[in-house]
Amino acid sequence: MGGGRKRGRTQRRHFKQGRDNVWKHNPQRPPASAAGEGGEGREGNPSWQPFATENPAFEEYYKEQQTIPKEEWDDFMSMLRKPLPATFRINASCQFFQDICSQLENDFRKSLETEVSDEHEEDAIRPLPWYPGNLAWHLNFSRMELRRNQALESFHEFLKQENEVGNITRQEAVSMVPPLFLNVQPDHHILDMCAAPGSKTFQLLEMIHQSTKPGLLPNALVVANDVDVQRCNLLIHQTKRMCTANLIVTNHEAQNFPGCNLAKFCSEMCTDESKLQRLEFDRVLCDVPCSGDGTVRKAPDMWRKWNAGMGNGLHRLQVEIAMRGMGLLNVGGRMVYSTCSMNPVENEAVVAEILRRCGDSVELLDVSNELPELARRPGLTTWKVRDRGSWFGVHEDVPCYRKDVISPSMFPSGKGSKDNRMVSSSVEVNTNVVDADMKDSTDIGEGEQETKIAIDDSNNSDNPNTEGRAKVDCESGEAKDSYKKLDSTSIRTEHSDYPLHRCMRIVPHDQNSGAFFIAVLHKLSPLNENQVVEVIKSEHGNLKDRTEKLEEDLGSGKVSSEETILHQQVVDGTNVLDGEQNGDMDNKSSKDKGSNDSKVIVNEAENGQAGTRDRRRRPQNQGRWRGVDPVIFFKDEVTIRSIVSFYGIKDSFPLEGHLVTRNPDASHVKRIYYVSKSVQDVLDLNIKVGERLKITSLGLKIFERQSSKDGSPCTFRLSSEGLPLLLPYITKQILYASAIDFQHLLQYRTIKFPDFVDAKFGEEASALLPGCCVLVLREGHQDIGSIAMDPSAIAIVCWKGKTNLCVMVSPLDGKELLERISLRFGLEVPKADGPKQEIDGSDEQPDCATETDDQECLPQSKASDMEISDVKEVE
Template identity: 80%
Template sequence: MGGGRKRGRSQRRHFKQERENVWKDNPRRPPASAGEGGEGNGWQPFATENLAFEAYYKGQQIVPEEEWDAFMSMLRKPLPAAFRINASSQFCQDICSQLENDFRKSLETEVNDDHEKEAIRPLAWYPGNLAWHLNFSRMQLRRNQALESFHEFLKQENEVGNITRQEAVSMVPPLFLNVQPDHHILDMCAAPGSKTFQLLEMIHQSTKPGVLPTAMVVANDVDVQRCNLLIHQTKRMCTANLIVTNHEAQNFPGCSLAKFCPEAYIDESKPQRLEFDRILCDVPCSGDGTVRKAPDMWRTWNIGMGNGLHRLQVEIAMRGIALLKVGGRMVYSTCSMNPVENEAVVGEILRRCGDSVELLDVSNELPELIRRPGLSTWKVRDRASWLGSHKDVLHYRKNAILPSMFPSGKATTDSCTAGGSVEVNIDAVDADMSESGGMVEGKQETKIATDDSNNGDNGKTEEIEQDESESVKVSRGSNEKTDSTSIVTEHSNLPLHRCMRIIPHDQNSGAFFIAVLQKLSPLNESPVVEVMKGEHSTSKDKALKCSNGQGSDKVPAEEISVQQPGVDDSHVLVEQQNRDMDAEISKDRSSEEAKVIAGEVQNDQATRRDKRKTQNQGRWRGVDPVIFFKDEATIRSIVSFYGIKDSFTLEGHLVTRNPDTNHVKRIYYVSKSVTEVLDLNVKVGERLKITSLGLKIFERQSSKEGSPCTFRLSSEGLPLLLPYITKQILYASAIDFQHLLQYRIIKFPDFVDAKFGEQASALLQGCCVVILREGHEDLESIGMDPSAIAVVCWKGKTNLCVMVTPMDGRELLDRISFRFGLKIPKVDDGKPDLKSDDGSDEQPDGGAETVDPDCMPESKAAEDMDISDVKDAE
């Protein structure tokens, strides 16, 4: 994945010394023997104060002075939990009814906050009452015995994808995208994936069973590990309309066919360039809006976090605008309250883009949502000094404190350097570490590292002693101003009041910033843009990304390189991206392959194109290639065995990640829109690094007993395929369906309905589908009913074995119990365990029939993985 790239200074340091443990040798650390809450053992919660934080936001006048106490009081309270119901789930109405009629009444006595009158309530501003606010924090949900059943309900429904546990304000940005069923959508910084899941809900909500929307979502993240979390999160959606990519958002590839193929090979009927109708630009930020959820933020917050991320945020946002279609809409958002990360970034976008981009007034959308207008004036704080304009910045700091951070965005003459490129030796991120005051006892040693890009760990370090009674100022020049009231601040003439800022004490939530932008015309170079290019063309400016858990959708703390984005989205930026990516990839190729990609092999055009296609398979190191599955014999076998109707097209929609078609284990189904993107990606040289895509629909089975078809159905793909299957189908009564989920393996004579057992015995050996017939009169059309409940099973010689995970099995049992009022007795303890230690499933009676381990619970790793706390990190 990284090839031979050098590690950054901070990354090398982490290999040499362990990361800081906030609990280690901490007087507030709960002893190992501490009980719940640590009461009586000297344990104390994190201190919820930071003098620098309070001074900064009071100086910025985020809220009126008369609201300051209420604002700070709310920030010190734990954040209430929230979740969203999956609108496209077949059990959506069941879950809504269960919340309204069961849990809402049973929990009404658990109200423990004067601010709230109800234990749980739907969020008034979220459409359809699909989002719910709880009067409990995540910690209370875990520890309160009265909430145990409700907490188990939340965990189970979240794991199977019926709900998503997510911070309430994190649900807001996708709602302002105004997503339509035919839109191509890009989520630029997608992990951990709650907003991506929300976007997928929107495009699937109006579709019928077996019908795919024409819309598509590309979810991108810079960190490969967070991409894995993103994949796990979105996998619950079971969608064929998603592509997950792994790129730096500010360098997201431009896929323009005209740049790579001669005009003779361009098919005008197919997409020529990858553009998006909607873009969600939820950028990495300091994350101080999540302080209620992540109280450690009180200890770690410092002014340099926002200042150091500003440049990266502008680069990502500008890249988003470049990828946006004319007429398209982009939402820029952060979970930070800092105007340097919010209004300053939006202002810089408007200045760079001129009349090509408009900041929309969306005050009439979601009227129940309480929001406040964006600021038109603010100050910048640098090393204990308040700055009203860029002319107040000390000369040696002018490349760290940028003109774009101020309301006017204008620079003084002496701040422009020759060539527009200066290596910054002192990171803005580290500049104000000394201002994280209010959290130390006695004296604290603060290190301010001045990194030399050529020397790595050999950068200079200054040590400053900080006394508890006074704040530290890092003084390297005169004229530093600390009194914010004496600063003459600028006022922006841009319509920044159209932005929105969500304040915690308005509706008992976290904090968020949102701006909605619309692209009116292609970006063109202008004199204003030329000036800004000189100000922002530093090729390798290092920015600190916030650490895990501090904010929603953030990347881990590490140093990254920020490339200057081009201005013309159709020429300058694409060319720059192509050069950068080709240079990186060529390091991992043989010289012959590099010559082919560079076009230096002077063969005829057809031969050159064929070679490029062949050699680009597996272009990205460590990432499996995307291969269209074209084994006609296997496809015919699948269609014949399951009786798949001709109306469900498989040709051109099946892909694998294994170039050896003889050893393909999984086959994925992709929508038409995804197919078009894949085709374009191949033609432009596989510029997209695709880590995951499509819906797993078939899996190879290796049963020793054999089967006419070598591939079985996947539980994930069953909802899509069910309306088109005409063979290998059984219709079970509620009691037999219930027993099948409980005991997982049942012999044919042991079914309550003897006729059902006979029908099961008569099926061909191999994979089959069992549908719950309860509540349905017409069995012929039951597959088209969105309320139909079905599971994938394996028909052996003597028995029927269900192939769903235990978690999915429990969920289906609960849904059946709720929908039909059935009582679910516990499984007889006398029966043997259905899951053996080696991962294979044995028959309850210990019979000799061999069951394919691959046919049993689909992912033991997913079954054992408990990442519920990570999932609601948003």
């Protein structure tokens, strides 16, 4: 973990797997075959019981916070107990965008009308009115209904197939909102701080490509970061469907995302103003780890796991991540802070703390005129904090032994008690060092990065012993009377002076969705670093004073060792220099031990052995992040000339400086990637500053090594992902097929030259050099010279053998393309199990199915090992 510093339990423990779909895998749910209409499944399985969609602590908490008016409470709770409708988004930059829109409007929308089951819903499927361009669609069916309703089977298959090839993305509706408020422009550098599983990152990539002319690369850049290496694999799998050269995936703690400032690493500044000298971003998406109680409709197991301590435990981490994002933001830039939680401690309190630390350098924007059809509620200006079964409205009322856990920033004013700047006069003795409100808690946060809290405690928030603990005066060591819990109706409250009503809270019953919180922040000027440092020094100074006093009292026997452990955990959990947020994180905090060491630290922390390990980081060798292959610019002139000559690539296509690989041995390179100019500039900067970015994936796979028995003149074949980018610049090894021959080739995958319908086409194919070639669909009597220059041209990669032509696209992509071709030209859609042609065994027959995701950079876990059906919408 970054910097080698100790962390609180909440920050040390991260999910290593995606969220389990408890609707799908409920062990008490009857088998699909036994669950029919009229409750047949229940009769067949008497032990089956539905999830208990209630939690008294949850209802008490949010009634007290008054996030929902009393007259709406029943509607609110009723909606939370209903399964979440399925939603998806169309990729407007995909090749078949218009075809998909037409199919939804003219085919599925009509055929699904008879399946409407909700009396409140008029349409079975409809576009979301607030999403621009009718690109997002709402279904009147839950994900479980889509899986189990036979009448929806064809539509469900359509969704799965189009999602896997990247034409649509299955994503929760409210999760689509934060990127829309970033106001992304075609030349923006964008940072997604907690990006996994990647649906929002994919949405950002759609935006930058949609704003660029087809066939051209945008000037924009997206850097998608996640703390966990395995979740980075999921992120890579999701974003590879976009086939973009404008993405970099990194693996860092978001709160310690490294700064790349050339001025700090070079004695003289680079004189070339066109070169990037400091890595800053025009837009930052800060979708932080959260308690995730806004997802109860999708993850009903949250009802059982939720408690008030989850939000309290994440607050400090959320502030750190948001402050780091603000430090990386350009002046004039916009940052969106969001969570899928309804808890004001994770929402308004964090936003208020950002404004408090940044002063006049940052403003909270009023975006009420943007997306006017989106139903939203204003943010709260007053709230309370619950700790150990008690409610507190001001930090002064928090017991002194809990003031290090319940920080002033959790309250509306953000101010601590007057004696908080000195040693507290009394400390309550408590051998239970863990918050009782965090018993058996598991944070299922969205943030595209999820944090797991699993803290054992034998007490609960209603334990009567909470009121009966003895208090010890820190000066005399004498016991005092136990304090009484404050009644929530009589506690003091305070209001925030910041315009928090400009924040947005989306509640489920307003538009049949999940819950979400969004705040849009604008950076007006460089952060006042001195002001930020003073705030942090003040907080750390208080902790230091109390630590020294506790150590003295421990030596004199006035307080217990357990209480000192509690205090030390708090100190360790807040030991972050936020004063660096406006600049670059130092070398210590930006280095990473690698995923293996991180796992060891986590395991030791869980086993109570965290203090026995030397956490000082060993310096990393430049460019050698453990477990991740380096990024190398590919400069093998012989290979590049061979590729250019074989495919006749025009000089107008820029290759120099745009080709990278992950293998430092040029003679054994398997894949070559293409990066945009914006990514190239970041890579140049990263090399100059000592490769501080831990890059797990980047670029667009454009060439791949392919061996051949017949000895092809070129050892590298074209990649299907990179073909659309390269197609307008290829002049050799290219064929133009009629719709019927194109369909037959996709259907049978290998056809001998004499067997093509167009005999002339078969002769042209046989005349090509052996090896890789491109097959372009010729529509009608199109002029061949203009087809390849058309960015909407349909083309696939093939292999020309001695006697036949073989397609080199994955079976899934081939199936989807075959259906599109058949529908567009009115051809009969072939059956799935059609006859196959005999193939000459002497020809080189590359197995198309082996063209899988590249995992050179992440050997520890493979995206291909995941069940593809579970990689869909996971937010």
